[in-house]
Amino acid sequence: MTATTHTPVPAHAPVAGSPTGADGRASYQKAQRRASLRALMLALPLIVFLLSTFIAPIALLLARSAQNREVPDSMPSLSRALDAWDGRGVPDEHTFALLASGIKDAQQSGQLGTVAKRMNFAQPEFRSLLMKTARGIRSDTPPAWKPALIEIDERWNSPETWRLLKRAAASPTPDYLLNAVDARMTPQGSIASLPANTSVYREAFVRTISISFTVTVLCLLLGYPVAWLLANLPEKSSNRLMLLVIVPFWTSLLVRTTAWYVLLQPGGVVNSLLMSLGIVTHPVPLVFNRTGVLIGMTHVLLPYMILAIYSVMKSVSPVYLRAAKSLGAHPFKAFVRVYIPQTLPGVGAGCFLVFVLALGYYITPALLGGAGDEMISQLIAIQTNTQLNWGLAGALSAYLVIFTAIFYFIFNRIVGIDRLRFG
Structure with a gap:
């Protein structure tokens, strides 16, 4: 009587009629990708809603903490000139002329109030300075803008006034982030805390x-x-x-x-x-x-x-x-x-x-x-x-x-x- 030898079948051997090998894995992965894509499409309206009504407004508000667009957008030529200015003394005649031109253009476009509001955050009396200067500028061009603007208001002859304007013309800016912790940037470029009686x-x-x-x-x-x-x-x-x-x-x-x-x-x-x-x-x-x-x-x-x-x-x-x-x-x-x-x-x-x-x-x-x-x-x-x-x-x-x-x-x-x- 002859003994029959049975060869053991591996546990991972493919079952008849089932996908095997690389083709089977590829088919399974393709089915998984389709299922994931369907799930994503179902959740897409909710994702768009959250992005547009929750994430985007928060991101825009947080971005405002470093943005400083009021002066650069309203007075672009003056902003570029102030960016090149070294901050010593007062600027030259060309910068004074750009200031006068910028004030006139901003007044005609209705943006002077926006600039004045931004500058008032840096110095409370800056709004009155800009408005007084806008009223004092005549349509005719004077021989030199520097003495003309200083005659309108002596504050234009102060280096501190121009340094504040230079800082407001730079974007991005750390000013808001410093103000939020009761600090400020000094004219020398260092960070200083505000006095205790103004700390909020x-x-x-x-x-x-x-x-x-x-x-x-x-x-x-x-x-x-x-x-x-x-x-x-x-x-x-x-x-x-x-x-x-x-x-x-x-x-x-x-x-x-x-x-x-x-x-x-x-x-x-x-x-x-x-x-x-x-x-x-x-x-x-x-x-x-x-x-x-x-x-x-x-x-x-x-x-x-x-x-x-x-x-x-x-x-x-x-x-x-x-x-x-x-x-x-x-x-x-x-x-x-x-x-x-x-x-x-x-x-x-x-x-x-x-x-x-x-x-x-x-x-x-x-x-x-x-x-x-x-x-x-x-x-x-x-x-x-x-x-x-x-x-x-x-x-x-x-x-x-x-x-x-x-x-x-x-x-x-x-x-x-x-x-x-x-x-």
């Missing part, structure tokens, strides 16, 4: 960080017990209480802030209740100060902290606490040593979310805060809406974005936000 923005950055940090701590102290209660109550009761957390999301931020304005004012509900209970004898200042800002922002941002922590607490099994107690641990010690460490991912996510959102808050501090509670977002709004200084607004926004990015990387380094669970 550095204090505002510190104030913004301080308020955001305090609100984050308050939200954590108030939100952790609420999240624990929601996670450990029976499901029916937990769902009912969850409505109290979610309902604020359905209410306008302006409405909630205005409600606190009504409650906290001297004749409001809170002060009336305190006085009726005999706790205080006169109204306590709770609005138009830091207290009102903290109360309003904590109320608005508290749900973010609660939901972030709650989503992690729901995944923590109660078996661990029972095991710790059965091994002799005190309930409080078991809670601190066993339960809290398991909820730290939610705590980290909630703190990060609340802190970053608080950095850019505007409505609540504007309505409930006082003169000493202005945050960076309010100063940005003032520059865009009142001062019309988009360059400085862009510089403040750039620093806020940079700080947020730095905080993210530090937080990620310490806590590991990439490993945090949001649900």
Whole structure:
């Protein structure tokens, strides 16, 4: 009887009727590319929408922090002449003639006001200088423009006036970025800090960080017990209480802030209740100060902290606490040593979310805060809406974005936000 020898079939041997070898891999890769292309085409409208309505406006605003186009666009010949000027003394007759020509052209094109506004950022009286010079320039050409302009206003004979004009004619410029941290470029080319009595923005950055940090701590102290209660109550009761957390999301931020304005004012509900209970004898200042800002922002941002922590607490099994107690641990010690460490991912996510959102808050501090509670977002709004200084607004926004990015990387380094669970 002859034995039959069976040759083993390799695990990777091709199955009959299936694509094999290089042709099979090429066909698979082609199918994958088609699937990826279809997915990209489906997401393309959303990508275009985000780029045009979110990314592009932010990029344009940040670019304004270094752009300096008012003087170069309105007086191009003068800008080129000032770029070649060495900055010593006052320029020559040719530059004075270009200045007169530039002022006349800018006045005829309606751009002189734009130039005057830009120069007024560098020196408050520069607008009056330009307007006075424009009125003093006659249609007839004088024998020499240099003595004629100096006769109109003696400030044209000052080297500092021309240095300011030279800086305004250069683009890109660091002026806005320096102003946003209360610094300026001296005529000698060095960076100097502004006097303490005129320093605004550095204090505002510190104030913004301080308020955001305090609100984050308050939200954590108030939100952790609420999240624990929601996670450990029976499901029916937990769902009912969850409505109290979610309902604020359905209410306008302006409405909630205005409600606190009504409650906290001297004749409001809170002060009336305190006085009726005999706790205080006169109204306590709770609005138009830091207290009102903290109360309003904590109320608005508290749900973010609660939901972030709650989503992690729901995944923590109660078996661990029972095991710790059965091994002799005190309930409080078991809670601190066993339960809290398991909820730290939610705590980290909630703190990060609340802190970053608080950095850019505007409505609540504007309505409930006082003169000493202005945050960076309010100063940005003032520059865009009142001062019309988009360059400085862009510089403040750039620093806020940079700080947020730095905080993210530090937080990620310490806590590991990439490993945090949001649900």
